Amino acid sequence: MNDALDKAVRVFCARGYHATSIGDLTEAMQLAQGSVYKAFKDKRAVFLAAFDRNKAVRAEKLQDAIGAGGTGRERLRKVLAFYAEASHGAEGRQGCLVVGSAAELAIFDDEVAQRVAASLDRNEALLSGLIQQGQADGSIPADLDSAATARLMLCLLQGMRVVGKTGRSRDEMAAVVEVAMKALA
Amino acid sequence: MNDALDKAVRVFCARGYHATSIGDLTEAMQLAQGSVYKAFKDKRAVFLAAFDRNKAVRAEKLQDAIGAGGTGRERLRKVLAFYAEASHGAEGRQGCLVVGSAAELAIFDDEVAQRVAASLDRNEALLSGLIQQGQADGSIPADLDSAATARLMLCLLQGMRVVGKTGRSRDEMAAVVEVAMKALA
DNA sequence: ATTTATAGGAAACGATCATTTCCGAATCAA
């Protein structure tokens, strides 16, 4: 089931919610049309499940990328690099489900809006935590506004995914990470 | 006609392309359904016209906000503040047509993808020009990588519009601008 | 071997939407 949901995630990322038909989903998930409606109440339920699956998968990959060791500064850089890696080439063109949902559904669907906000809040808290870790271990200045800096980084990460839809190179995105680290001065 | 297009812009921003029906457009534009098809070939033509109209309006407002005087650093701050102002409250929730188009249409419609890329490139060039102006007038260090910094600012601006869809306050976004200025060190 | 539950797949339904067509009213010219 998770395999099928991963396929659904890719379709929803690339096409958005409204432009994805049930046929698109069954084709990608390799399921019969009847099977989709046996497993899910409706298209929206498939989307919500795909959203949650995407959130879990991305969160795990991000945690792997951050790793356990290193200073707060080093780990924060790894977060930026993780997003830079996802914001170029084919994966960048595919787009981000959170960004797409924010643009397409946040106004109409309160439940989707809540999940989008929760995803962003979670990311912001993660960034804020890493900054505070860096301030504790001395790799980031103690007088820095951790909340505002975390919010800046959150905006930057989401923006990279937007700009990445127009097809940038890995080097272009990696260079952004280097400059962004200057905000930790 | 421009008035009607401005209304269309708002609808497309809020609802996205696929979720806006012709009825939504006629209601917002206060036009008869027949009149829409007398003025435009089809829904996509309305969208492209609205996109161009939005681009022109936003570019003019941005130029007004930047002003003619001041250092490159001061003018760059005004660009960031302009986007912060658009990324909170009701306008922030309404969203950005470029971001929405990038997420929803950039993969399917080459013409839309080109316009999105052109809008981002134009913004990136504007940012790069202001940075170079700042390097010429001494308000921004000369050894700074203007291209990478401009790209960072572009990502940040687009990301602010994404995050702004979840309803942030003016102060939250204004604080991001202050931190972002540190990237010019 | 027979029955029962399960899943795939096709067909049908109802709704919605983009688009076209048609009709009436209003405007303008003669």
Added chain:
DNA sequence: TTGATTCGGAAATGATCGTTTCCTATAAAT
């Protein structure tokens, strides 16, 4: 005043889509 033209607006059309239903085949269970 009359006739032509234009424009708003409503109805009709054809297609698509989400959803439901029904049928068949396969596999599990007794």
